[in-house]
Amino acid sequence: MNREMYETILNMPDFMEKALKELKLNGEVPLEIDGIAFFGMGGSGIAGRIVSEWLNYEWGVNVYSYNEITIPRNLSRNTLITLISYSGNTEETLMAAKNAINGGYKVAVISSGGRLIEIAMEKNLPHIIIPRIFSQPRESLPYLFTAAVKMLMETKLIGNVQLNQLNDCIETLYNVKKGLNTNNIPKILAEKVYSKIISIFTYTPLTPAAIRFKQSLNENSKVMAKVEVIPEACHNAIMEWEENPEILKNIAMIIIREDVMKERLIEISINTLKEIALQRGATVEELHASGSNVLSNILSAIYIGDLVSIELANIKGIEARRINLIDYLKGKIRSSIYM
Amino acid sequence: MNREMYETILNMPDFMEKALKELKLNGEVPLEIDGIAFFGMGGSGIAGRIVSEWLNYEWGVNVYSYNEITIPRNLSRNTLITLISYSGNTEETLMAAKNAINGGYKVAVISSGGRLIEIAMEKNLPHIIIPRIFSQPRESLPYLFTAAVKMLMETKLIGNVQLNQLNDCIETLYNVKKGLNTNNIPKILAEKVYSKIISIFTYTPLTPAAIRFKQSLNENSKVMAKVEVIPEACHNAIMEWEENPEILKNIAMIIIREDVMKERLIEISINTLKEIALQRGATVEELHASGSNVLSNILSAIYIGDLVSIELANIKGIEARRINLIDYLKGKIRSSIYM
Numbered sequence: 001m002n003r004e005m006y007e008t009i010l011n012m013p014d015f016m017e018k019a020l021k022e023l024k025l026n027g028e029v030p031l032e033i034d035g036i037a038f039f040g041m042g043g044s045g046i047a048g049r050i051v052s053e054w055l056n057y058e059w060g061v062n063v064y065s066y067n068e069i070t071i072p073r074n075l076s077r078n079t080l081i082t083l084i085s086y087s088g089n090t091e092e093t094l095m096a097a098k099n100a101i102n103g104g105y106k107v108a109v110i111s112s113g114g115r116l117i118e119i120a121m122e123k124n125l126p127h128i129i130i131p132r133i134f135s136q137p138r139e140s141l142p143y144l145f146t147a148a149v150k151m152l153m154e155t156k157l158i159g160n161v162q163l164n165q166l167n168d169c170i171e172t173l174y175n176v177k178k179g180l181n182t183n184n185i186p187k188i189l190a191e192k193v194y195s196k197i198i199s200i201f202t203y204t205p206l207t208p209a210a211i212r213f214k215q216s217l218n219e220n221s222k223v224m225a226k227v228e229v230i231p232e233a234c235h236n237a238i239m240e241w242e243e244n245p246e247i248l249k250n251i252a253m254i255i256i257r258e259d260v261m262k263e264r265l266i267e268i269s270i271n272t273l274k275e276i277a278l279q280r281g282a283t284v285e286e287l288h289a290s291g292s293n294v295l296s297n298i299l300s301a302i303y304i305g306d307l308v309s310i311e312l313a314n315i316k317g318i319e320a321r322r323i324n325l326i327d328y329l330k331g332k333i334r335s336s337i338y339m
Numbered sequence: 340m341n342r343e344m345y346e347t348i349l350n351m352p353d354f355m356e357k358a359l360k361e362l363k364l365n366g367e368v369p370l371e372i373d374g375i376a377f378f379g380m381g382g383s384g385i386a387g388r389i390v391s392e393w394l395n396y397e398w399g400v401n402v403y404s405y406n407e408i409t410i411p412r413n414l415s416r417n418t419l420i421t422l423i424s425y426s427g428n429t430e431e432t433l434m435a436a437k438n439a440i441n442g443g444y445k446v447a448v449i450s451s452g453g454r455l456i457e458i459a460m461e462k463n464l465p466h467i468i469i470p471r472i473f474s475q476p477r478e479s480l481p482y483l484f485t486a487a488v489k490m491l492m493e494t495k496l497i498g499n500v501q502l503n504q505l506n507d508c509i510e511t512l513y514n515v516k517k518g519l520n521t522n523n524i525p526k527i528l529a530e531k532v533y534s535k536i537i538s539i540f541t542y543t544p545l546t547p548a549a550i551r552f553k554q555s556l557n558e559n560s561k562v563m564a565k566v567e568v569i570p571e572a573c574h575n576a577i578m579e580w581e582e583n584p585e586i587l588k589n590i591a592m593i594i595i596r597e598d599v600m601k602e603r604l605i606e607i608s609i610n611t612l613k614e615i616a617l618q619r620g621a622t623v624e625e626l627h628a629s630g631s632n633v634l635s636n637i638l639s640a641i642y643i644g645d646l647v648s649i650e651l652a653n654i655k656g657i658e659a660r661r662i663n664l665i666d667y668l669k670g671k672i673r674s675s676i677y678m
Contacts, residue, residue, distance in 0.1 A: 042574025060412025067571035068543055069604065073399025091604065092570045197536070197586065199563075204407055215575040222581040224538075224590070226565035231431045232406035234552040234672075235381025238664050242561040243606065247536065251563070252584065265430065268675045272668045325577050329611045333573075336607045 002310050003318040005220070008139045009306045012299075015174035020166070027126035030106045032154045033064030033080045038148060039096040040084035042215060043138030046323035048084055050302075051152065054295045055087040056166075057205040061157050063137050069095045073105055081105045082151055086137035088114020090246045091333050110147045112140070123212065126154070136321055138219060139301075165277055165293045172291035176300050186304055189254075190311035192285055196252035198225040199240070201233060201273060203266050205294050206256050209301035213256065213287070216309035220320035223312065230269050241276050252283040256301050259288055341649050341659040344559070347478045351511035359505070360483035364467035364493050369445045372419045372494045374401030375504050377487060378435040379423035381554060382477030386423055386484040387545045389641075390491065393634045396544040397504075400496050401546075408434045410442055420444045421490055424468065425476035427453020430672050449486045451479070465493075477558060477661055480641075503633045511630035515639050525643055527676045528593070529650035531624055535591035537564040538579070540572060540612060542605050545595050548640035552595065552626075555648035559659035562651065573608050580615050591622040596641050598627055665674055
């Protein structure tokens with residue numbers, strides 16, 4: 001079951017390599033850009049968030065990411081507003097595009113087609129077109145993410161040193177892929193957390209991996225999940241472990257972390273959180289990020305997390321690609337807005 | 340039970356009024372400040388987040404809020420890093436202070452005392468001292484929040500128009516307080532969601548109210564809670580309602596919203612989310628924000644949410660103020676770091 005989607009995810013490093021070669025910017029990004037803000041929803045929006053976290057954390061480049069309709073007032077007019085939507089027809093992203101254009105911002109587009117590419121053509125906006133080869137937007141992440149990096153290269157906000165990190169990251173993902181032949185970590189993890197509500201714990205800069213993991217668990221595995229960020233989680237979420245033991249039996253804690261922690265305070269916090277959750281009868285597991293830079297850490301964790309979500313769908317005997325409720329809601333929005 | 344803490348929360352508007360009169364800045368904030376970034380954890384950190392959301396959303400003022408130890412690299416050197424900790428001894432906030440000072444940033448402090456005020460004295464940093472009259476940091480929110488606004492007034496980033504909104508907000512809270520005599524909304528809500536995991540749904544700019552509600556439910560009521568932000572929630576979290584019906588019976592959806600919605604798309608999304616959750620047997624409730632500006636909306640929702648958390652503690656027969664697990668974790672961190 002879900003063989004096709006599993007293969008698509010498994011090919012993440014191959015798709016990134018292909019995208020890096022194939023994707024081209026149409027038009028030119030304006031000069032005097034001092035930052036980029038990505039706007040997009042769900043599987044498309046997460047691409048902007050990964051780029052944002054990586055580049056802010058390691059390099060201090062002004063890259064922001066929003067899942068919103070309105071453009072935050074404090075963004076400078078020299079920020080390139082970049083709309084990302086795989087389909088090009090996401091209602092919220094089209095509204096954000098309209099708000100950005102009407103607001104006099106510099107605007108760019110990343111999409112496979114739809115209304116968003118039409119707007120880009122009409123308004124002569126710089127845009128990158130993604131091949132329309134994926135069944136679901138969330139499967140197109142390797143392309144959307146690589147397109148976001150290409151857009152940043154074109155603005156000269158980043159250069160070869162970041163490109164080298166991206167290549168290192170692809171190498172890391174190939175290594176993870178090879179490792180799966182001898183040790184099917186995603187399957188083992190899925191079996192351990194089956195039939196639980198999943199409480200994901202992580203820390204900056206791995207947060208985008210936790211958010212994507214939640215999205216994949218929601219959409220592919222149809223399970224309930226939440227994200228807690230350490231150290232903030234130590235000041236409130238930790239109290240969820242005083243919940244009654246019957247509820248706690250339904251919870252699996254999954255910690256997304258590096259093998260070797262850089263920050264001692266975070267390491268102590270993780271160990272204590274684990275100790276408390278285990279004492280109270282919850283399932284506790286770890287998902288390890290690999291690679292030598294923040295981007296590799298984030299994407300290797302996403303890679304494994306995505307595979308876990310498919311394995312979990314297989315165990316539950318459900319179709320990972322079907323998302324009836326999202327389609328239903330989108331239909332409601334479309335029909336109500338254009339009435 | 341929990342009478343004292345309930346009274347403290349109930350006096351939120353009174354405390355804000357007092358804080359507005361009493362709090363004074365010691366020292367002077369540097370000139371040429373073009374933004375403020377607040378750093379703090381839990382009950383202290385939320386004050387910065389409320390100010391940030393309100394001022395960015397309505398006025399485009401550069402106010403940021405972090406629950407982190409490290410200073411994000413993309414913050415400009417003209418950003419005033421303001422550390423908030425009620426106790427003044429929060430480990431993560433002290434580390435952030437050290438990082439900000441060593442990084443050559445302009446630094447300010449808001450605290451009732453502790454190591455943080457000692458540092459402010461030693462380094463001659465501008466600071467606001469909060470009276471040490473609260474049992475728990477989360478109870479001091481009216482003071483911490485008002486201090487954050489005062490710090491912004493001193494930098495001239497905001498002026499009388501924002502002060503007027505703050506006064507309107509206090510007025511709104513007094514009205515909510517009066518209303519409680521005839522209609523105990525917090526108690527009714529607490530009774531409806533008792534023994535459930537709480538899934539809070541909201542949208543920008545009400546997000547800080549949802550985050551605070553989660554914190555209060557975690558700390559005061561010892562229940563598990565999570566926050567979902569619309570429209571992003573419509574692209575993934577909605578799929579949690581395909582979870583198996585046995586788990587869904589344990590879930591209560593609480594939507595934090597205005598009476599009259601500004602954005603049609605968000606309204607349609609809320610209605611559809613409610614419809615789906617109800618069909619699947621979950622409990623669904625609403626918590627209404629009141630007042631004529633974003634600040635009033637956020638703080639009125641926080642006011643009611645805090646009271647709900649105490650009512651829920653009462654129903655469960657537990658002490659809202661006791662947070663053994665947090666104290667245990669803090670002890671672990673302190674003893675491990677200074678070994």
